[in-house]
Amino acid sequence: MSIDMNSTNDIIGREDIDDFEAILSVVGTEDADGRHTVHSVYDTIFTWDYEKGTRPKLDKLYEKAKKAQWNGQTDLPWDTDVDQEKLIVENAMATGGFTAGVDLTGTPAEKWSEKEWIQFGVESQNWTLSQFLHGEQGALVCTAKIVESVPWIDAKYYAATQVMDEARHVEVFAKYLDDKCSGHYPINAHLQMLLDDIIADSRWDMTYLGMQIMVEGLALAAFGFMAQMTADPLLKQLLRYVMADEARHVAFGVLSLQEYYQGLNAAELRERQEFAFEAAVRMRDRFLQQEVWDRMGIDPKSIVPLIQQAPERAQFQALLFSKIVPNCRKLGLLDAADGWLRTKFTELGVIEFESWEDTGEEYDSFAAVPSADPVAS
Numbered sequence: 001m002s003i004d005m006n007s008t009n010d011i012i013g014r015e016d017i018d019d020f021e022a023i024l025s026v027v028g029t030e031d032a033d034g035r036h037t038v039h040s041v042y043d044t045i046f047t048w049d050y051e052k053g054t055r056p057k058l059d060k061l062y063e064k065a066k067k068a069q070w071n072g073q074t075d076l077p078w079d080t081d082v083d084q085e086k087l088i089v090e091n092a093m094a095t096g097g098f099t100a101g102v103d104l105t106g107t108p109a110e111k112w113s114e115k116e117w118i119q120f121g122v123e124s125q126n127w128t129l130s131q132f133l134h135g136e137q138g139a140l141v142c143t144a145k146i147v148e149s150v151p152w153i154d155a156k157y158y159a160a161t162q163v164m165d166e167a168r169h170v171e172v173f174a175k176y177l178d179d180k181c182s183g184h185y186p187i188n189a190h191l192q193m194l195l196d197d198i199i200a201d202s203r204w205d206m207t208y209l210g211m212q213i214m215v216e217g218l219a220l221a222a223f224g225f226m227a228q229m230t231a232d233p234l235l236k237q238l239l240r241y242v243m244a245d246e247a248r249h250v251a252f253g254v255l256s257l258q259e260y261y262q263g264l265n266a267a268e269l270r271e272r273q274e275f276a277f278e279a280a281v282r283m284r285d286r287f288l289q290q291e292v293w294d295r296m297g298i299d300p301k302s303i304v305p306l307i308q309q310a311p312e313r314a315q316f317q318a319l320l321f322s323k324i325v326p327n328c329r330k331l332g333l334l335d336a337a338d339g340w341l342r343t344k345f346t347e348l349g350v351i352e353f354e355s356w357e358d359t360g361e362e363y364d365s366f367a368a369v370p371s372a373d374p375v376a377s
């Protein structure tokens with residue numbers, strides 16, 4: 001059988017993964033009416049097989065999700081006083097200063113005083129949390145789509161609980177940004193491209209792969225990193241609650257696709273590999289936070305390539321893939337079609353995580369919510 005192979009350029013719109021000129025030339029456009037519409041044609045599936053527990057692992061996840069619900073308005077300490085600037089400074093001190101490991105000689109940021117660096121830190125946090133917020137809305141709509149399109153009743157049940165989870169996540173990130181931070185950012189263009197591609201795809205398993213495996217897998221790692229770093233007890237708790245949900249969501253993706261992929265041929269798996277690679281690149285591109293440099297009055301093209309050279313930066317970005325790579329491995333995506341995705345993840349510098357624990361089973365260890373099933377963990 002011949003496999004229709006796309007080139008790197010076909011998949012991500014450039015030959016060189018690290019072509020910063022090309023990456024940073026992709027910029028967002030404001031949606032004038034405050035909305036963004038994605039056209040999507042797909043089958044909505046009814047099933048007449050109502051037998052609960054046909055897929056025991058999904059059923060277990062569904063029962064667990066019902067008990068692990070929390071209330072974003074009443075379960076978090078919203079009366080916490082948050083001094084954003086003070087937290088930014090403390091955080092910089094704890095991690096070796098604002099420019100740790102980066103030589104900015106010759107760039108416009110060379111002459112920045114502490115004041116500009118604090119402003120940068122504040123903008124950076126506003127930006128990061130704004131992208132989390134937009135990503136959460138992406139998860140909300142993707143999971144609603146899964147409820148409609150997945151053919152299995154246990155998966156529809158579980159997805160329905162995730163829709164509720166995601167509504168809560170959008171709610172708490174929006175509230176934290178409004179009440180405790182100092183500004184919003186529009187969605188990053190690379191993140192928007194990825195969400196659009198996920199939503200527009202007509203195949204239900206692609207929604208899972210794009211959202212549950214890739215976007216949520218990265219979110220789980222990114223939230224964990226931020227929860228560890230922040231000294232704000234409110235944000236820490238918010239993230240721990242959200243992570244407990246996200247770990248289930250990623251497990252939902254792994255458990256569903258594991259079964260489905262067994263029935264796919266090599267050409268079909270190759271399409272999934274290419275989609276996973278595209279998603280990985282888009283997410284890496286979005287982390288360059290080009291909009292923050294823009295807002296600080298510096299052309300991102302003049303500084304981002306320098307920042308990317310710092311070893312700490314590469315390590316942080318690689319860590320974001322610490323959930324994605326083992327999950328792709330568990331799904332058989334690394335080695336299908338002659339190991340194409342393994343090669344691509346090697347080029348991206350993230351293959352080292354392949355033997356880390358996958359999220360099909362580890363979600364119990366994320367349980368952070370007191371009302372969660374106490375016997376399960």
Ligand SMILES: [Fe+2]
Nearest residue numbers: 136139166169
């Ligand atoms: Fe979420």
Ligand SMILES: [Fe+2]
Nearest residue numbers: 139216246249
């Ligand atoms: Fe999620």
